Amino acid sequence: MPEVQELVKSLADKYGRKRENLLHILQGIVEQERYLSDVALTEVARELDMSAAQVYGTATFYTFLDTEPRGKYVIRICRTISCDMKGKNQIIQAIEDTLKIKLGETTQNKKFTLLETNCMGWCHEGPAMLINDQVYTNLSVDKAMDIVTDYVKNK
Amino acid sequence: MTKNKLKRIDLIFHEDCECRQVLEKTFSRSNDEIINDILESGLKGRGGAGFPTGLKWKFTAEQPADERFVICNADEGEPGTFKDREILFKVPSKVFSGMAVCAKVIGAKKGYIYLRGEYRFLLPELQKALGAFHRDIKDLIDFEIIIQMGSGAYICGEESALFESMEGKRGEPRNKPPYPTISGFKDKPTVINNVETLVYAFMICKHGPLSFKELGTSDSRGSKVFSVSGDTPIAGIYELELGMSLEHFVEEFGDGDTKAVQVGGAAGFCVPRKKLKETIIGFEGVPTGGSMKVFNSSRSMYNVLHNYLEFFEEESCGQCTPCRVGCQQLLKGIEAVKKGEKKAIYLDQLLKLSETMKLASKCGLGQSVANSFSSIVDNFREEMIY
Ligand SMILES: Cc1cc2nc3c(=O)[nH]c(=O)nc-3n(C[C@H](O)[C@H](O)[C@H](O)COP(=O)(O)O)c2cc1C
Ligand code: SF4
Ligand code: FES
Secondary structure, three states, X not given: OHHHHHHHXXXXXXXXXXXXXXXXXXXXXXXXXXXXXXXXXXXXXXXXXXXXXXXXXXXXHOOOOOOOOOOOEEEEEEOOHHHHHOOHHHHHHHHHHHHOOOOOOEOOOOOEEEEEXXXXXXXXXXXXXXXXXXXXXXXXXXXXXXXXXXXXXXO | OOOOOOOEOOOOOOOOOOHHHHHHHHHOOOHHHXXXXXXXXOOEOOOOOOOEHHHHHHHHHHOOOOOOEEEEEEOXXXXXXXXXXXXXXXXXXXXXXXXXXXXHHHOOOEEEEEEOHHHHHHHHHHHHHHHHHHHHHOOOOOOEEEEEEOOOXXXXXXXXXXXXXXXXXXXXXXXXXXOOOOOOHHHOOEEEEEHHHHHHHHHHHHHOHHHHHXXXXXXXXXXXXXXXXXOOOOOEEEEEEOOOXXXXXXXXHOOOOEEEEEEOHHHOEEEEHHHOOOOEEOOOOEOOOOEEEEXXXXXXXXXXXXXXXXXXXXXXXXXXXXXXXXXXXXXXXXXXXHHOOOOOOHHHHHHHHHHHHHHHOOOHHHHHHHHHXXXXXXXXXXXXXX
């Protein structure tokens, strides 16, 4: 996959090839590809002259550095107590129904992945969710379905 | 009877900052004078642990080294805390200015803001504000701030885990001592402060230590930004004086049916209604990084505890056994009691386990699980069983 190779090389050129640059590079890959494939991880190890185990071990520590295939849009719904009290379960249910997937799954067209996440700092406006970096708060079932449907149709 | 409303303070978010002017004035004074002001103000860290900020700066400045760093902890992962986000969104140049003052005092040329991945949406505006700030202070000080993103790990808010993460490694806490003032980022003396602490330090430079010291109590000087959520009609961000009783807090923020308040997030303490009156919010009572969650009588405290334990179980870095296994066992344990698979007295064994975790865990995460565990189980034991 020469594409990933090029991406890793350009990120290493940009951030540097030292250990302290590793997270920047991994974050850069996730930003483009949404997850870290084995090919990408091996490539990073080669480029930074580290063992693949070290790279993998670091990546798997971080929730946002996914090593499993993810959709183009990763939806993360807050599961912590305030959002739970405000009905995050209904929101999850609504999105599951809209996208025809279960929590943790990716749609067949690889466009969406649905996940839960821990408190994301919007407890006063829960339930809250992230779609990639974008924040959505004060969700109702209708609002959540509208947002997701808009992504389905227009993005 | 009219209710006495808690006094609102307006230091942090107050707009007219004139950062450059304040920095010029501050930089014209000696490092000792600045440190003495911060010490005199009584400012303690707003990230949770409450270490005196002036001392932290002083120790770092005094530590012989060829390089020192100042780091702004913007990882804000404690459930129920969202004030650092608002500070960075509304008054970023005050945060940068606080870092610049610290940099001058300790002799740092580089500063970092470690921003949690969930706040990446803030990045474009922050970078813009940072560019303007760098241009504005270029002739005043040789100091550069770099923003580094986190990637979704609560433990990286713990200072030594944060250094590890910034060095490109797994965010696993280090042994202490040595403390960051001696050996922090890249093993150099490092000041790491919460976002809010840095802004207060800067406001003390602007208004003088007395204006800050006047607020609060002798153990908890000044004001604090609170993140209020849960069963309250007025959830949001409030800057209030420290040292108020929880009863006063609930009178103003509760919905009239408050059963308990969780102070300090999942790592904090649960205070039931009957103890609201005697409980002070501050370092002499229950300390808080700002998270205030209100629960009314419709809530199951079992669900609350279960939610917190799931959080800890997932966020434990797994490095040390008491915390890794302890979190799992506490979670399994309360589930077993609830299902009737274990007798109610099993809760006492779990309480002992949480005490052991407090003593034997390597970092603040494992050490603080007992706070919410024992305060919820002790005060709402019947809800854990039936
Ligand atoms: C598990 C854990 C998570 C923490 N998360 C944060 C955080 O998100 N933000 C923060 O400022 N401090 C956090 N802290 C506290 C820091 O280790 C450190 O004490 C603090 O940043 C010091 O700043 P201060 O003196 O200004 O409070 C955390 C501590 C622990 C044990
Ligand atoms: S107490 Fe928990 S989070 Fe801290 S080092 Fe041990 S396992 Fe990791
Ligand atoms: S509990 Fe959901 S954002 Fe904090």
